[in-house]
Amino acid sequence: MMSRENLCQPILSIDLKKSLIRIHRNTLRLLGDPDYIQLLINPNSKMIAIKAGDKRDYLAHKVRKYRFETGYSYELYCKDLLQTMMTVDCGWEYGNIFRLYGQFNSKAGVIQFSMLETSPSMQQNTEWSEQTL
Template identity: 30%
Template sequence: MSRWHSPMLVVDFKYNIIRIHRSTLDALGNPEYVEILVSPKHVRIGIRAHDKQTITSQKVNSESLLHQRSIQLYSTDLARELLEINPKWKNDQIYRMEGVLINSENMVLFNGMDSELIHSEEYATAQ
């Protein structure tokens, strides 16, 4: 599977944005809702698919996927919590992670320790 077709997650600490790429949503069967799970102890982030709204799920704006490669979730609190789970992550930086689909959990799992620092200019041109 090529890099652009692998499940992908980008965390932009400069603007407190979590970008869930289309490839991740495709791997999950294009769910109506997603839930973000964080394991600070294991430095992992999970994106789980849901078919209905729950107290912890977020609606997927499928219309935005017609014009963009990702959906964007804005959360200062979540971004600050994520920043604390990996000592290598720095404020005002952008990190990309490739994930692995866990079919039995209907989830894509991302290892924060395997994240890649990307430059704002590089990421802007890829969008």
């Protein structure tokens, strides 16, 4: 069960089984409910960042507001991005789901998540390979 403190903290879930990134609604609210977001990965520092973007940026993802009507997170299916993430040595295994808690930097307008500080949401005992993604 999530504590009240965790509900206010930015949350990102990485689902390696479904090639899916879930961004908790509160995470986007901290960024001002942007129409577009950028997902940035720094493999050297093993960090993921989310910041507001705009439609002129070809790397930005459109946030489709209707997807929030049925849940508390925004879902992105990003097979290529997750394959890139898997090249960063974080101890992540295919078939698992990881939850990351982030830190909001209001001056920079960015939320940062450490790829090393994850809590496994679910462990799958199924064999997965790189070809699965």
